[in-house]
Amino acid sequence: MFLQRIMQSIINRFPTIKSYIHQAILAIGCMALFVVPALLVKTTSSINRLPVLTWTDAQNIVPASLIKRALRENSTGDVEAESIKVLQVLSQGAGKLYIFDFQSPQLCGxxxxxxxxxxxxxxxxxxxxxxxxxxxGEVLIRPDDTVRNGFLCLVITQTISIEGMVSRSQYCYQGAGFLKLNEALTKVGENFVWGVGQNN
Known part of the structure; x- marks a missing residue:
């Protein structure tokens, strides 16, 4: 409605434009002035958004040698490789990360x-x-937009005793491994961000 009034006022300023074709061309031009910038903003924000990660069968994306190592270092041998799921997180030039979920009660307490x-x-x-x-709607493990030493930081979400709230812990790579740097309590479903990504 607002856009229509603006276009009509512009058309009224040019009384010599009597043809409907010319009026339509002018109206399309006016709309383009509003629509194109909005589309550019939407596209830019979509590019900057981190991809949503999904758990995938480990055997489809993880080298077999790494699966064997993960099994050897974390289980007593009763976990089937076929049941393992992983999240693959791309880095900023430091190699891929693989987060393993063994899908086994044996490795839960x-x-x-x-x-x-x-x-x-x-x-x-x-x-x-x-x-x-x-x-x-909550995600157990996700990367955030903060980069430390070539790796995206990881956010771990956990339930707490306060109803409607969760804890979010931020782990960042510090040279030898990932360490917990921040923790916050937020409402369930709140899109919490620690700040603009930093390259350190």
Missing amino acids: AGGCVYPVYQQSGKLLLSLIANPNLPK
Whole structure:
């Protein structure tokens, strides 16, 4: 409605434009002045958004040697390689990260399940114990937009005793492995960000 009034006022300023064709061309031109910048803003924000990661069968994307190492270092031998899921996180030139979910009660306890994080080279960078049972819509592990030493920081979400709230812990790579740098309590479903990504 607002856009229509603006276009009409512009058309009224040019009383010599009587043809409907010319008026239509002028109206399209006016619309383009508003629509094109809006599309550019939307496209730019989509490019900057981090991709949503999904758990994938480890055997489809992880080198077999790394799967064997992860099994050897984290289980007693009763976990089937076919059942393992991973999140693959791309880095900023430091190689891929693989976050393992062994899908095994054997590797879970009262505090949660074991989630080791390996570098593509086979180096263990973090071993987490986390509870995968989260409120609907929450994600257990995700990268955020902060980069430290070539790796995106990881955000781990966990339930807490306060209803409607979760804790979010930020782990960042500090040379030898990932360390917890920040922790915050947020509402369930809140898109919490620690700040603009930094390259350190």
